[in-house]
Amino acid sequence: MNHHLSRVLVCLLLLIGTSYSHAAEEMKEWNFLVYINGVNNLDSFGAQNINQMEEVGSSDKMNILVQWGSAKNPNVTRLLVKKDSDKKNVTSPVVQNLGGADMGDWxxxxxxxxxxxxxxxxxxxxxxxxDHGSGWHIAKANNTGTHIQDISWDDRTGNYMTTEQLAQAMSESAKIIxxxxxxxxxxxxxxxxxxVASEMQTAVQYYVGSQDVEPGAGWPYNTFLSKWSSQIDSLSAKQVATLLSKDYAAAxxxxxxxxxxxxxxxxxxxYISAYEQAFKKVGQELSNLNAADIAKANRAASATKYFTNWDYRDSLDFLTQLEKNGVTAGSFADLRAAQNNFVMSNDQTQDQKTWGVSVWLPTSSSDYDTYAQRYEGLKFHQNSGWGSFLKRLIKK
Incomplete structure (x- = not known):
């Protein structure tokens, strides 16, 4: 393809994108919006997942819309996903070309x-x-050469979305819709x-995420969208969120x-406010332990199931480990009950059972000191005081 022709195509794509801004479609039941930041070493999986979406395609009840940043393409594009039978090539129309848009910008x-x-x-x-994700803070060690900080790292720009910015994006989105x-x-x-969930509690009704790392292939978009589309008139938002969690584990x-x-x-x-208050009670009771029991609590924290980062640990396994170390409190039952309400679906294929929610639980001064100041600004700490307990746990 010569340079003149490629420029003509770019102009046409821009015109197509502009034309859509003047002709809104009829109101549908659902918008499924997928913000694919493949400007990194996950790029090939982005195309794979879009091809899976194309096995189902948009319908008269749902728009499947993708904003796609690709390491192979200098232009970020927006697609209206259409059903096709080509599993190797993305054929959905580009309805807008954004040029070199920064996918790391919230x-x-x-x-x-x-x-x-x-x-x-x-x-x-x-x-x-x-994209890559690393929970609420940067991954401290990564020997793959991949930048992972909070979420949506754009390798071209070096930009990414902090947990706080992601929540701000959801807040702005709620105002828009x-x-x-x-x-x-x-x-x-x-x-x-x-x-992470706590940051967006005023803007989001249901939240879905993985405690552990995800394989590169990510979600099974074809099976999930197929099941959802076939029941779209009868499934509530709560049921759709649960369906995704279960279908992911089944894949x-x-x-x-x-x-x-x-x-x-x-x-x-x-239920997150009640969940935060239950954490607050646990933190307060544990903070009042004597030095010997605080040492036991620290050992319990070190034995708690963790996910990649030593300071990301399973919330309810921490209670189990505390009890194994002889530390008990009346608030434990309240936290378990609150989590049971908060977690609609906890799905996994791991040998060691996890309970569906990770919490920051550093067991060393270095981990604590690196993030403590920022943690105090998070809504979860502000509502639960969890960071105050962590300071007691670490400083003893």
Whole structure:
């Protein structure tokens, strides 16, 4: 292809994108918005997942819209996913070309939601951020050469979305669509954390994330969308979030991705305030322990199931380990009950059972000191005081 022709095509794509801004489609039931940041070493999986979406395609009830950043393409594009039979090539029409848009900029995610709302209005919104993820803070050690910080790292720009910015994007999105985002989910590693969910509690109704790392292939978009589309008139947002969690685990439990140890959870954000208060009671009781019992609590924390980062640990396994070390408190039962309400679906294929929610639980001064100041600014700490207990646990 010569340079003149390629420029002509770019101009045509831009014109196509512009034309859609003047002709909004009819209101549909759902917008499934997937923000694919493949400007990194996950790029090939982005194309794979879009091809899976094309096995189902948009319908008269749902728009499947993708903003796609690819390491192989200098231009970020927006696609209206259409059904096709080609499993190797992405054939869905590019409805807007964004040039060199920064996929690590949280405002770019907001612009995607705003554009979708203007041109493809829908009653309900399921927003997905697809990329590497590292929970609420940067991965301290990574020997692959891949940058992982919070979520949506753009290798071209070096930019990324902090946990706080991701929440801000959801807050702005809720204002745009006129109600809470029905479902927010991360197709990314380590995002099944109370700290991340807590940041967006005023903007999101249901939250889906994985405690553990995700394999590169990520979600089974074909099987999930097929099941959802076939029941779209009868499934509530809560049921859709639960369906995703269960279908993801099934895909790695002998399903389309074979056998791999994975986790996925769906949270009902209407219960997060009560969940935070239950954490507050546990933290207060543990903070009042004597020095000998605090030492036991530290040993219990070190024995608690962790996910990649030593300081990301399973919330309820911590209680179990405390009890094994002879530390008990009346608040433990309240936290277990609160988590049972908060976690709608806890799905996994791991040998060691996990309980669906990770929490920051550093067991060394270095881990604590690195992030303590930022942690104090998170809503979860502000509502639960959890960081105050952690300071007592570490400093003894």
């Amino acid at each position: 405002k770019e995610l907001v612009r995607f939601v705003e554009w979708s709302n203007q041109n493809y209005p829908a009653k309900h919104y399921f927003i997905v951020v697809w 006129g109600h809470k985002v029905d479902i927010y989910a991360s197709d990314a590693c380590l995002m099944g954390m109370v700290e 790695y439990n002998g399903g389309i991705y074979g056998k791999r140890p994975v986790t996925m959870s769906a949270y009902d954000m209407s």
